[in-house]
Amino acid sequence: MASFLPPDSTAPEAVLLDPGFLQKLEMLSLVSRRRVRGDQRGERRSTLRGRGIEFADYRAYEPGDDYRYIDWNIASRLDRLFVKLFSEEEDLDVLLLLDASASMAAGTPSKLALAKSLAAAIGYIGLVNLDRIGVTAFTSGPGPRLGRLRGRARAFDLFRFLGGLHPSGQTDLARALRHVLAEARRRGLLVVMSDFLDPHTYEEALLLARHHRFQTFLIHILAEEELAPRLGGDLRLVDVETRRAVEVTADAEMLRAYADARDAFFRHIERFCFRHGIEYLRTVSSVAPETLVLHYLRQAGLLR
Amino acid sequence: MTLGSPASLWGLLAIPLLVALYLLRVRRREHLVSSILLWQRSASTRTGSRPWYRVERSLLLVLQILAVAAIVAGLARPAVVGRAPAGDDLFLVLDASLSMRARDVVPTRFHRARAEALEVVARLRAGQRAGVVLAGPRPLVLVPLTGDRSRLRAALGAAEPWDTVGDVAGAVSLAAAQQPGPRGRIVVWTDAAQGGLPALSRVAYRLLGTSDDNVGITRFRVLRDPGGTEAVVRVQNFGSRAWDIPLEVSRDGTPIYRTALALAAGESRTVVFPVSGAGVLRARLQIRDALPEDDQAVAVLDPTPLPPVLLVSPGNPYIEKVLALLPVARAAETRTADPSTWAGFGVVILDRVATGPLPPGNYLLIGTVPPNLPMSASGVVPRPGIATWDRTDPVLRYVTLDDVRVDRALALAPEEGRVLAEGRVPLLWAYEGRGVRALLLGFALEDSDLPLHVAFPVLMANSLAWLGGGTAEAGAGEILQVPAAGAEEAVVTTPEGRRQRVHAVDGAFVLPPFIRAGLYHLASPAGDRQFAVGTGSARAGMIRPGEVPGAQVVATEIPATRIPAAQVSPASGSAGSVPDALLTRISLWPWLLVAAIAAAVGEWALATHRRGAEA
Numbered sequence: 001m002a003s004f005l006p007p008d009s010t011a012p013e014a015v016l017l018d019p020g021f022l023q024k025l026e027m028l029s030l031v032s033r034r035r036v037r038g039d040q041r042g043e044r045r046s047t048l049r050g051r052g053i054e055f056a057d058y059r060a061y062e063p064g065d066d067y068r069y070i071d072w073n074i075a076s077r078l079d080r081l082f083v084k085l086f087s088e089e090e091d092l093d094v095l096l097l098l099d100a101s102a103s104m105a106a107g108t109p110s111k112l113a114l115a116k117s118l119a120a121a122i123g124y125i126g127l128v129n130l131d132r133i134g135v136t137a138f139t140s141g142p143g144p145r146l147g148r149l150r151g152r153a154r155a156f157d158l159f160r161f162l163g164g165l166h167p168s169g170q171t172d173l174a175r176a177l178r179h180v181l182a183e184a185r186r187r188g189l190l191v192v193m194s195d196f197l198d199p200h201t202y203e204e205a206l207l208l209a210r211h212h213r214f215q216t217f218l219i220h221i222l223a224e225e226e227l228a229p230r231l232g233g234d235l236r237l238v239d240v241e242t243r244r245a246v247e248v249t250a251d252a253e254m255l256r257a258y259a260d261a262r263d264a265f266f267r268h269i270e271r272f273c274f275r276h277g278i279e280y281l282r283t284v285s286s287v288a289p290e291t292l293v294l295h296y297l298r299q300a301g302l303l304r
Numbered sequence: 305m306t307l308g309s310p311a312s313l314w315g316l317l318a319i320p321l322l323v324a325l326y327l328l329r330v331r332r333r334e335h336l337v338s339s340i341l342l343w344q345r346s347a348s349t350r351t352g353s354r355p356w357y358r359v360e361r362s363l364l365l366v367l368q369i370l371a372v373a374a375i376v377a378g379l380a381r382p383a384v385v386g387r388a389p390a391g392d393d394l395f396l397v398l399d400a401s402l403s404m405r406a407r408d409v410v411p412t413r414f415h416r417a418r419a420e421a422l423e424v425v426a427r428l429r430a431g432q433r434a435g436v437v438l439a440g441p442r443p444l445v446l447v448p449l450t451g452d453r454s455r456l457r458a459a460l461g462a463a464e465p466w467d468t469v470g471d472v473a474g475a476v477s478l479a480a481a482q483q484p485g486p487r488g489r490i491v492v493w494t495d496a497a498q499g500g501l502p503a504l505s506r507v508a509y510r511l512l513g514t515s516d517d518n519v520g521i522t523r524f525r526v527l528r529d530p531g532g533t534e535a536v537v538r539v540q541n542f543g544s545r546a547w548d549i550p551l552e553v554s555r556d557g558t559p560i561y562r563t564a565l566a567l568a569a570g571e572s573r574t575v576v577f578p579v580s581g582a583g584v585l586r587a588r589l590q591i592r593d594a595l596p597e598d599d600q601a602v603a604v605l606d607p608t609p610l611p612p613v614l615l616v617s618p619g620n621p622y623i624e625k626v627l628a629l630l631p632v633a634r635a636a637e638t639r640t641a642d643p644s645t646w647a648g649f650g651v652v653i654l655d656r657v658a659t660g661p662l663p664p665g666n667y668l669l670i671g672t673v674p675p676n677l678p679m680s681a682s683g684v685v686p687r688p689g690i691a692t693w694d695r696t697d698p699v700l701r702y703v704t705l706d707d708v709r710v711d712r713a714l715a716l717a718p719e720e721g722r723v724l725a726e727g728r729v730p731l732l733w734a735y736e737g738r739g740v741r742a743l744l745l746g747f748a749l750e751d752s753d754l755p756l757h758v759a760f761p762v763l764m765a766n767s768l769a770w771l772g773g774g775t776a777e778a779g780a781g782e783i784l785q786v787p788a789a790g791a792e793e794a795v796v797t798t799p800e801g802r803r804q805r806v807h808a809v810d811g812a813f814v815l816p817p818f819i820r821a822g823l824y825h826l827a828s829p830a831g832d833r834q835f836a837v838g839t840g841s842a843r844a845g846m847i848r849p850g851e852v853p854g855a856q857v858v859a860t861e862i863p864a865t866r867i868p869a870a871q872v873s874p875a876s877g878s879a880g881s882v883p884d885a886l887l888t889r890i891s892l893w894p895w896l897l898v899a900a901i902a903a904a905v906g907e908w909a910l911a912t913h914r915r916g917a918e919a
Contacts, residue, residue, distance in 0.1 A: 103338035111338075197339035226338060236332040239340040246340045247332055257346035265342060 016120040016159055021290050025121055028293075028303045029129045030092060030189060057085045092131040093148070093188030095180060095214070096123055097173075098165065100137035100144075102241045103197050105167035107223030107285035114221050115193040116162045117289035118297075122191055123158045125303060127151060132188075135161060138176030139169030170241040171198040174205035181205075187213035191302070195221055196269060199242070203272055210276055217302050218273060220282040227284060229258060308381030308891075315376035319369050326365050367907035371900045378896035392485030393433045393449050396421045396456075398463055399494035400440040401470035402780075402839055403847040406495070406594040408515035414465045417493030417512055424491065425456045435482055439475030439494070440466045441781030441817070441840060449482060467597060467780035467821040468840025473502050480504060496850035498843060503853030516848030517543045519567060520598030524587050524838060525777050526579065526605050528631060535603065537575045537587050541567035542846045550590040551575065555605065556583040582607050584823055584834065598845045602823045602836045603777065607631060610765070611650020611666075611772030611787070616641050620655050622755035623670075626764045650787055651771045656748055664739030666771040666787050671714065671748035677735060678719035679744065685729050688713045688747075693725035699734060699743065699766045700724055703759045710754075713747035734770075741787065741812065743767050779840040784815045786826060786833065794828035799837075 017025075061070060061081035069083045096119045104112035123133045127149060135146040135158065146161040173194060190209050196202070196218075209216050231250040238245045248254055266282065273280035281300045283292055297303045307313070337343070398404075398421060404414035421436070428434055428451075436446040436459045446459040472494050479490045489506045495513040523538035541547055546568045553561040561577050579585065582605055589599040612634035615623055619639070627635040638645070641659045646652045653668040661676035673681045690705045705725060713731055721735035733744040749755050754763075771787070778784050788794070788808035796804045796815055799822025806813050815835075818824065824835040839845065 106338035195338065197341050199339075199341060223338065226342075229337075231335065234332045236334045237337045237340050237343055238334055240336050240338055242340075244340060245334075246343050248343060248346075254346065258342060261342045261345035265345070 016117050016162060017124065017289070021121070021293075022124060024290075024294060025125050026128050028125045028298070030094060030122065030126055030131060031301055031304045058082045059085060092126065092129075093184070093186045094122070094126045094131050094133050095184065095188060095190045096133065096135045097177065097180060097190065097192045097194075098135065098137045098162075099139075099171060099173070099192075099194030099196075100165050100167055101139045101169050101171040102167050103171060103195055104221075105240070106195075106226065107221075109285055110167070111195055111221040111223055111285045112165065112167045114283070114285045114287070114289060114292075115219070116165060118193055118219060118292065119191075120159055120162050121289060121293045122297075122302070123149070123162075124155050127155050127158065133158060136176070136180050137165050138173065138180075140172040140175060142176045142179045143169070171195075172200050173198050173202040174200055177202065177205035177209060181209055181212050181214070184212060184214070188215070190214040190216045191219065192216065193219045193221060195223075195226070197226075206272075206278060207276060210278065215279075217279040217300075218269070218281070220269065220280065221285055222282070223285050227262065229255065231255075306383050308383065310380060312376060312379035312381070315379060316373065318372050318376065322368055322372060323365070326362070326368075364907055364911055367903045367910065371903035371907065374896045374900035374903060378893040378900065382892045382896070384890050384892065393435070393488035394424070394428070395435045395437060395449070395479040395482060395484050395488065395490045396424060396460070397437045397439055397472070397475045397479050397490060397492040397494075398460075399470050399472050399475075399492070400438050400463065400465045401472070401495070401497065402465065402467045402597060402844040403495050403497040403595065404465045404470075404512070405467075405597050406513060406515070406518065406847045407596075408517070408594045408847075409512055412465075413495055413512040417510070418460050418463060420510065421460050421491075421493060422457060425453055425460065428453065433484075435479070435484070436460060436463070437475045437479045437482075438463050439470040439472040439492075441468050441471060443471050443475035443478040445478060445482065449484060464819060466819050466840070467837075467844065469498055469781075469844050472496070472498070473500055476502055476504065476507055480507075494852070495847065496852050497846050497848060499850045501850075501852050507853075509852035511849055511852055513847065513849035515543075515594045516846075517545070518593045518595040518598070518845050518847045519543065519547050519549055519589060519591055520595065520839070520845030521587055521589065521601040522572070522598075522839065522842040522845060523574075524585070524601035524603045524836070526585065526603050528609075533579055533605070533607075534576050535561075535579045535585060535605075537601075538572060538842075539565055539567065539575070539589065540572040540842070540845060541570060542848065543593070544569045544848075547591065551587065552590065553577075553585060553587045555579070555581065555585050560585075579605055581605065584836075595845060595847055597821070598839055601821065601838055604823070604834045604836045606834075610768045612636075612648065613651045613653060613768060614638065614646060614649040615653045615655065616657050617653065617655035618657070620670075620749060622749050622760065623653060623655060623764070626761050629761065630765050630768065632768065651768055662740055662742070664788075665741075667740065667742040668767055668771060669742055669744040671745065671751075673714065673716070673744065674742075676738070677740065677742060677744075678721065678737075679733060679735070680717045680719075681714040681746075682717060683715045684712050685715045686712045688729050688731065689727035690725060690731060691727045693732070694722075697724050697734070699732075699770050700763070701766055703763050703766065704757075705754075705759060708752060708754050708757055708759065710747050710752040712751050716744070716746045736785075739812075741771055741785075743771060778818060778835055778837050780818045780821050780837055780844075781840040782837075783817050784835065786813045786815060788813050788828065788830065791828040791830040794826050797825040797827070799823055 058071065059082065061083050065083045071082050071084050074082045098115050098119055100112060104110060104115065119135060123135060126133045130150060132148040132150050134148045137143040137145070144161070144165065146158065149158055171194070206216060234249050236245050236247050270280060279300055279302065281296060283296065293303065398417050400414070404417065405412050409416045425434060431451065433449045433451045434456055435449040436456060438444045438446050446463060447456055450456065472492065476490060476492060484490065489508060491508045491510065493510045493512060494501070496511060501509065519539065519541045521537060522540045523536060525536055527534050527536055535553065537551065537553065539549070539551065549565045549567060551563050551565055552559055560579065563575060565573050567573060585603040585605050587601045591599055593599070610630055610632040613627055613632050615627065615635070615637040617623065617637065617639070624637065641654065641657045643663050646663070646665060651666045651668060653670065654672055656671040658672060659674050662674045673679055688710055690708055690710065693700050693705050710731065713729060716730045716733060718730055718733050720737065721733055723730040723733055725732040729746065731746045733746070735742045754760050792808050794806050794813050796806055799820050804816065806815060813826065813828070818837040821837050821839050824837055826833045826835065
């Protein structure tokens with residue numbers, strides 16, 4: 001049974017999102033649990049108090065304040081000057097980090113196909129809501145990247161970029177993440193889509209993102225055959241990324257041991273995310289993107 | 305559990321080879337996976353990569369090993385020994401060969417066999433019958449089927465081995481011919497040293513013996529020729545190890561010859577040395593082997609081994625000259641055929657003299673036919689020629705008649721006896737019966753050039769030796785007829801000193817078969833004679849236990865010198881043990897063959913299934 005499919009842009013999975021799904025996405029918006037700070041007015045509360053329309057607080061007037069925001073009613077009653085503070089509505093910086101390593105070609109449809117669909121959906125939601133969307137496809141380092149897009153009109157740029165991604169190379173999330181964070185000018189929402197089958201440690205890099213005040217959301221995508229391999233006999237398993245091999249005798253005992261290692265792997269990620277306030281969602285590539293976005297991502301709190 | 309062919313177990317070495325080949329031929333299918341991270345973390349992955357783990361886990365290999373092991377084990381002919389169901393009748397056959405006197409089994413193989421047979425008799429069920437056959441040179445039913453245990457015990461107790469080769473196969477056939485019943489069984493105690501045992505159903509063999517360690521004298525005789533007298537000693541090493549053996553020959557107790565023989569395994573050596581005088585020669589090998597009985601031999605050194613001869617002839621210079629040369633005890637000549645004067649001679653030569661009926665005695669008849677012999681002559685045949693003659697007969701041994709011409713001969717018409725040479729008519733005829741032993745030459749010596757040939761003195765010597773009762777040499781198991789020379793009774797003294805009285809029958813003493821090798825003494829009023837009896841066969845000293853047919857083998861087969869005597873199956877002779885003779889061997893090889901086939905089929909099915917699954 002073939003468990004690894006080579007990338008094929010002509011496959012049906014190349015069609016990222018259908019029009020009906022796009023219409024549904026326009027009803028959604030990205031949820032940021034933190035107040036973010038943007039460059040331009042957006043539709044998101046900023047940490048800055050000021051020109052927004054949503055009242056936030058009062059404070060004593062200080063020289064230089066804009067007296068258009070002095071609450072003259074309070075001044076008449078208390079004979080003291082107070083200025084009204086508003087939450088400034090700013091745009092949200094959303095960083096989408098896609099694992100485009102060779103291992104993402106596994107699954108039917110491939111893990112990369114699901115990751116691209118999710119990125120397209122999340123990115124489209126952000127563009128519709130005037131958020132700034134940045135997309136980076138990483139392997140052992142930052143790969144192709146798409147600059148910060150804003151506005152619905154850039155949706156086609158986003159789709160085109162995602163459609164051009166093909167799985168290749170090795171996974172090194174930590175290296176890619178450090179590079180992306182180093183170039184990030186603003187904090188925001190970081191969505192990482194990967195299989196996390198990374199021989200390197202990436203936990204420190206995720207903590208670094210948290211240190212940069214990025215709200216981090218991990219979407220863990222796995223293929224069915226990675227969850228439950230259907231193998232038998234004496235095998236020489238070759239890693240599609242590293243070309244390293246391991247010899248196994250795939251019998252029932254071996255598969256039980258694999259299941260134990262898999263579960264331990266899952267528990268480790270879940271505990272790490274829970275401990276550090278990182279949102280985590282695990283899925284298999286066979287789940288429809290529409291189901292994943294409209295149900296699971298909303299339940300997970302990434303969308304509303 | 306017994307093994308019929310333990311050497312086949314060397315085939316088990318194929319199993320490590322099979323495992324090695326399996327390890328070498330591991331062909332893992334290459335399979336691309338997105339990551340080996342989780343496989344590496346699987347604890348079993350590391351163990352699974354160990355070669356021995358693969359071996360342990362490989363059912364295919366296990367089945368292959370099972371198949372090979374089953375085949376090899378089957379080739380080793382394993383069997384389990386169990387108590388056989390009680391049969392109707394039981395025939396006990398004891399090998400009475402010289403090799404059964406070997407002492408590698410304490411006290412001897414024969415004693416052990418007899419003890420086991422007695423134990424079998426003691427354990428006979430009520431109403432069960434048994435018989436005893438002794439496999440001597442001529443098989444002998446000691447006791448026919450009977451339920452009388454005392455008779456069986458007595459027969460077994462009196463049974464003795466012979467100093468020759470026993471006819472075990474004949475004894476088995478004889479026992480089978482006694483019709484021991486549909487469920488009857490025949491149990492044979494033997495060392496199978498001579499091989500050739502029949503694989504009959506219902507026949508169980510108890511193999512005895514642990515060693516082939518024997519050197520023996522296979523021939524010891526005195527040879528005479530005009531140049532002098534020589535003793536010939538032939539020594540054979542029947543064992544598988546080399547020996548340096550001192551040989552000593554004495555005459556009447558006085559050593560006359562000593563030498564040392566270096567004999568490799570299986571090698572034989574013949575020693576010839578001159579002797580003179582008269583007396584009893586004894587040869588002895590100074591060796592301690594498993595069979596001391598053949599380490600010594602006797603020969604009679606008699607300057608006149610041929611009997612006293614009376615020549616009744618009108619005159620024959622050829623015969624007179626030959627008699628002067630041959631070592632006859634006494635020679636006399638007369639022209640008158642008076643039977644009353646013949647009594648004192650061992651052989652009477654009647655040369656062309658007409659006689660009346662012959663009195664009992666030994667006669668060489670030349671050109672004359674007495675009336676009381678089953679022979680008639682009807683005229684004369686010119687140039688009858690000599691077409692054939694029996695070279696194997698003692699009378700014609702070393703006699704060549706190729707170029708002998710005969711001008712005329714009597715037209716003989718024998719009614720009995722045997723023709724030893726003939727052309728168009730019988731020319732040499734031998735007869736024994738009615739107290740007469742006779743050789744008849746159908747032509748006068750003057751009518752032939754036979755006296756001018758070397759064959760003539762040889763023929764005369766052979767004829768006188770045969771007519772006089774043969775030489776003073778015989779083999780154990782042989783029956784010897786000695787001319788009575790007018791005596792009615794004689795006493796035979798065996799090498800052990802036992803005396804036995806024999807009576808003359810038809811003018812000859814028929815001596816009982818010689819059981820033991822050694823010096824026998826015949827004393828009669830006509831004179832005393834000594835006979836040197838050797839082992840009955842040159843192969844009698846071969847004591848290496850052989851193989852018995854695998855169908856119904858009893859107890860363990862014990863190879864030769866590699867196994868010490870202490871490894872004799874304890875059940876075979878120890879008191880109170882179950883007699884092996886009541887045990888039977890159930891061959892396991894058919895089951896092992898089935899197991900091998902099942903393992904092979906299982907392996908094939910599993911391999912096919914796996915390939916199908918992988919496809």
